[in-house]
Amino acid sequence: MIAPSGFAGWAAAVIALPLAGAAFLLLFGKRVGKVSAYIASATIGLSFLSGLILFFRMLGEPGEERSFVLKLFDWVNVGDFHANAELLVDPLSIVMVLVVTGVGTLIHVYSIGYMEDDPRYSRFFAYLNLFCAAMLILVLADNLLLLFVGWEGVGLCSYLLIGFWFEREVAAGAAKKAFIVNRIGDFSFLLGIFLIADEIGSLSVSEINAGAATMGATLATVGALLLFGGATGKSAQIPLYVWLPDAMEGPTPVSALIHAATMVTAGVYVVVRFSPLFEAGGATALTVVAWIGALTALWAALMAAFEYDIKRVLAYSTISQLGYMFIASGVAGYSIGIFHLVTHAFFKALLFLGAGAVMHALAGETDMRKMGGLRRAMPVVGLTFAAGWLAISGIFPFAGFWSKDAILAVAWEQGEYALWALGLLTAGLTAFYMSRMYFRVFEGDLDLPEGVHVHDAPRTMAAALVPLGALSVIGGFFNLPGVLTLEHFLDPVLGEPAVPHGLLAWVLAGAALIVSVAGILVARVLYLQPEGDARRERLATTAPWFVSAARNKFYVDEFYGRTIVAPGKAFARFCADIFDNRILDGLVNGVAWVVNGVSSKGRHVQTGYVRNYAVIFLLGVVVIASFMFLRVGV
Amino acid sequence: MTEVPPGYFLALAGLLFTIGVVGVLVRRNAIVIFMFIELMLNAVNLFFVTFARMQGNLEGQVLVFFVLVVAAAEVVVGLALILLIARRRGSLDVDKVRLLKW
Numbered sequence: 001m002i003a004p005s006g007f008a009g010w011a012a013a014v015i016a017l018p019l020a021g022a023a024f025l026l027l028f029g030k031r032v033g034k035v036s037a038y039i040a041s042a043t044i045g046l047s048f049l050s051g052l053i054l055f056f057r058m059l060g061e062p063g064e065e066r067s068f069v070l071k072l073f074d075w076v077n078v079g080d081f082h083a084n085a086e087l088l089v090d091p092l093s094i095v096m097v098l099v100v101t102g103v104g105t106l107i108h109v110y111s112i113g114y115m116e117d118d119p120r121y122s123r124f125f126a127y128l129n130l131f132c133a134a135m136l137i138l139v140l141a142d143n144l145l146l147l148f149v150g151w152e153g154v155g156l157c158s159y160l161l162i163g164f165w166f167e168r169e170v171a172a173g174a175a176k177k178a179f180i181v182n183r184i185g186d187f188s189f190l191l192g193i194f195l196i197a198d199e200i201g202s203l204s205v206s207e208i209n210a211g212a213a214t215m216g217a218t219l220a221t222v223g224a225l226l227l228f229g230g231a232t233g234k235s236a237q238i239p240l241y242v243w244l245p246d247a248m249e250g251p252t253p254v255s256a257l258i259h260a261a262t263m264v265t266a267g268v269y270v271v272v273r274f275s276p277l278f279e280a281g282g283a284t285a286l287t288v289v290a291w292i293g294a295l296t297a298l299w300a301a302l303m304a305a306f307e308y309d310i311k312r313v314l315a316y317s318t319i320s321q322l323g324y325m326f327i328a329s330g331v332a333g334y335s336i337g338i339f340h341l342v343t344h345a346f347f348k349a350l351l352f353l354g355a356g357a358v359m360h361a362l363a364g365e366t367d368m369r370k371m372g373g374l375r376r377a378m379p380v381v382g383l384t385f386a387a388g389w390l391a392i393s394g395i396f397p398f399a400g401f402w403s404k405d406a407i408l409a410v411a412w413e414q415g416e417y418a419l420w421a422l423g424l425l426t427a428g429l430t431a432f433y434m435s436r437m438y439f440r441v442f443e444g445d446l447d448l449p450e451g452v453h454v455h456d457a458p459r460t461m462a463a464a465l466v467p468l469g470a471l472s473v474i475g476g477f478f479n480l481p482g483v484l485t486l487e488h489f490l491d492p493v494l495g496e497p498a499v500p501h502g503l504l505a506w507v508l509a510g511a512a513l514i515v516s517v518a519g520i521l522v523a524r525v526l527y528l529q530p531e532g533d534a535r536r537e538r539l540a541t542t543a544p545w546f547v548s549a550a551r552n553k554f555y556v557d558e559f560y561g562r563t564i565v566a567p568g569k570a571f572a573r574f575c576a577d578i579f580d581n582r583i584l585d586g587l588v589n590g591v592a593w594v595v596n597g598v599s600s601k602g603r604h605v606q607t608g609y610v611r612n613y614a615v616i617f618l619l620g621v622v623v624i625a626s627f628m629f630l631r632v633g634v
Numbered sequence: 635m636t637e638v639p640p641g642y643f644l645a646l647a648g649l650l651f652t653i654g655v656v657g658v659l660v661r662r663n664a665i666v667i668f669m670f671i672e673l674m675l676n677a678v679n680l681f682f683v684t685f686a687r688m689q690g691n692l693e694g695q696v697l698v699f700f701v702l703v704v705a706a707a708e709v710v711v712g713l714a715l716i717l718l719i720a721r722r723r724g725s726l727d728v729d730k731v732r733l734l735k736w
Binding site for chain 1: 658659660662707728729731732733734
């Protein structure tokens, strides 16, 4: 499609603004000091406005003509292979842009207050800007190569931000873990890119999606699964989810940014963006996606239910909710997956920022056992957090209800009853663990760690919490059947998902709602009522092995440690100590040893007597001269 | 008057060169060695002149001038070195200058 005039400029501005902000702050951040927070917030805010302008201009076009490819500059041109710096602006990418920049802006504003006392204040905002810029490159890229630039940029920034407080060893370790686990996924992703480049001969989104059918079923499946392998890393799915809970060591706004709006959604975005590729090989690839998603959702929810650290509960809940998005993609409900991505960005950012406000007020405390009754002490945080809690629990009419219910409904409609059941079970668990957290932190008697003076969120933090709270309440209406339809906005790109209609839709929604309410009630019985403690004791004694397993994250870290990390380290030891030190150094030192031995004998030729040299000189002349005479035959 | 045959000149030049070589090898006084080197150079000059005569062209004679110039330059540098060594060590014996060895 020919883009309307000025389109390319706005699209470039979306990426360029935060990128310029990051560059400026990295160079001059120290000099501008506290102003850097406002610079960073302004660049991402203006980027959001550019995105809005693009969005409204796109709405001015007819539905089928809302996809534009905008060429910025030539990049890679080798023979028949072209990968230029081209942006793809279509309904899907614009939704992602609005989520990333919108939620990103609020998180920037929140950080102004949250990071106030940090010695590396401007550096933090530079990284935040860079993170958003990388994510925007990822979602706007028209070819896989450019997308991969954003993909790696996001990975790098996550490393920098998770390890922002690198003086603490756990933070540095968590950053490394996130980076390395992501690299494993990236390797798979890169292989996928190679396969696609080889088979299709192009990396542009439209050509990959058009050419996927010609790849042959097996290759298309392999390519799709390789891309999905990368997605499991970025989006923290089984088996590569282990980095995400540890990533909570970063500052809380970072957790909100990484785990709500940006990085983790990259995997979902890729699966949705290349959905024709996933479909090209028959059902296999999508089935894998859906099942990985469903199992991850349940697995993470189980761990969340036993976690005491408020940020880690949210981390597991992020993994779990991402699982939902993959279920949606796996049953071909792509726009539903994106819908859940959007609502999840709202309420998960809200929950993280709320948890951050609690930590801020309690001097960094994250153990929910040491909290209680905070709602009265910090009403703004308590109220907005409650909105996020009800949204993620899927209570009508909050945002999460609409998107989660839609996912379950699509799964049912596709005849995937097992996936539906897993999703429903997870929904109940989600409601349970979120209520457990909410009740322990905000309800009940006021309970504080020693010597802490509680204060409500400062103004900048409240300025982020309130809009997100509002969005968590009304976010679901973006896709209210018959009124506002995100789904139909996405249809030109993603096709229409099969959703149930009529009575069935009501029954399914009712079932999901009942399960969620049941989850909340169970939490109420166990945590809010005075007899709760005794009940929990009794419950724990019925299956102590399960409780301890869940508390220890089902020993997955230990399992990976034994099976992958330990052999890897042993191999590295072998390479360093045996191969490098003994064999390689042995070769080099051996040569030196031989030369030394020979020369210690041979150097006695050098007597220092001029006449000795003269004799040798003469002999040399005689030899050469006689040789030449013999050759010439004089 | 009969010409001296070129062979005589060649023989004389060869003799001078050999004396020079032997002198360089057997003497220990730096100045003397230096003189023997000059002797060898001049023996070579005699070869050049003789061959030029035999060939009937001037190229050999032209080369002699180059050898003379280079020899003059060599004397400048060589004598300066010898002078410095002699001042420092108070001796012209080359066998005593043998620091550069194993």
